[in-house]
Amino acid sequence: MTAASGVVHEKFHSSRFAQQGGLLELVQLWVNLPARDKMFLPRYQSILRNQIPVVKLPGDCGSVRVIAGEFFGMKGPAHTFTPVHVWDLRLASDQPFELKVPEHYTTAPVVLKGVAHIDAESAIETCAKRWA
Secondary structure, eight states: OBBBTOOOOOOOOOOOHHHHOOOOOOOOOOOOGGGGGGGGGOBBBOOOOSSSSSSEOOGGGGEOOOOSSSSSTTTBBOSSSSOOOEEEEEEOSOOOOOOOOOOOOOOOOOOOOSSESSSSEEEOOOOOOOOO
């Protein structure tokens, strides 16, 4: 979604979910627009699971869903004003995997399940919270 020219954004879920509850996993990444694009027309992009390319990692380490930007030559379906790469890594083992990110990009790993070891001394634990 591009909020752009002052749109107020609010998330809604189905009335069935509101009544019965269930598991909801949601991750949002908000990226500031460049000054020249702040008054652009708002738009919403509906991206379905089957539109997101999946790249298999070497050595059966797992896979990467490419949501925005590019990974190993595969381009994600999300259109962005600011160049970003949004990758959903699904690691299948404890094997080390080196992930190279573009120089001069800010990197923000978010771990939804488990623990990711960034290097020999740094780890990121899950940030997901479960509500009863």
